[in-house]
Amino acid sequence: MLKPTKQRNGQVKVKVATLVPKTYTALISFAGNANYKASSKSVKVVVNKTKAKLTAKKKTFKRKVKNKKYSVTLKTNKGKVMKKVVLTLKVKGKTIKAKTNIKGKAVFKIKNLKKKGTFTAVIKFKGNKYYKKLSKKVKIRVK
Numbered sequence: 001m002l003k004p005t006k007q008r009n010g011q012v013k014v015k016v017a018t019l020v021p022k023t024y025t026a027l028i029s030f031a032g033n034a035n036y037k038a039s040s041k042s043v044k045v046v047v048n049k050t051k052a053k054l055t056a057k058k059k060t061f062k063r064k065v066k067n068k069k070y071s072v073t074l075k076t077n078k079g080k081v082m083k084k085v086v087l088t089l090k091v092k093g094k095t096i097k098a099k100t101n102i103k104g105k106a107v108f109k110i111k112n113l114k115k116k117g118t119f120t121a122v123i124k125f126k127g128n129k130y131y132k133k134l135s136k137k138v139k140i141r142v143k
Contacts, residue, residue: 002014002015014026016045016047019047020047020129020130021047021048021049021130022046022047023045023047024044024046025042026042026043026044026045027040027041027042028040028041028042029041049127049129049130049131049132050076050077050130050131050132051077052074052075052076052077052125052132052134053074053075053076053077053079054072054123054125054134054136055072055073055075056072056073056123056136056138057138058138058139058140058141059138059140059141060140060141060142060143061110061140061142061143062142063114063116063142063143066111067109067110067111068109068110068111068113069107069108069109070089070108070110070140071105071106071108072089072105072106072123073100073103073104073105073106074087074104074125075104076131077131081100081102081103082100082104082131083100083101083102084099084100085099085100085106085128086098086099086126087100087106087123087124087125088123088124088126089108089110089121089122089123089124090122091112091119091122091140092113092119093112094112096108096109096110110140113140113142114142115142116142116143117141117142118139118140118141118142119139119140119141119142120137120138120139120140121138121139121140122135122136122137123135123136123137123138
């Protein structure tokens with residue numbers, strides 16, 4: 001049971017931030033007093049998934065570098081880092097996986113970019129029970 005906080009004008013607020021996103025049925029009841037009868041009502045409350053924030057910037061590598069390391073950061077909608085989350089990066093037909101560390105940073109080791117050029121990379125987060133899936137396109141340049 002969630003504890004409401006009292007507000008002005010007979011209103012109450014209930015924090016739902018810790019609930020798993022889905023549809024809930026809430027029973028709202030008033031015990032009554034000397035002036036008003038007791039009443040209750042059942043209502044549906046929908047808790048939606050929220051968006052995560054992915055920080056990924058364009059990057060330029062030298063062609064001679066064999067292990068090109070590209071990093072991105074994943075945070076919650078409130079700016080807290082997301083730890084141990086698997087992200088994927090797809091560039092030039094190859095998909096690479098990386099897991100975020102305790103600072104929310106994932107480092108991809110790109111080995112298949114050996115020629116000069118500009119490539120479009122797509123970073124994806126598949127989502128989880130609290131956050132929607134997301135993807136971001138970035139340009140990676142090899143000179």
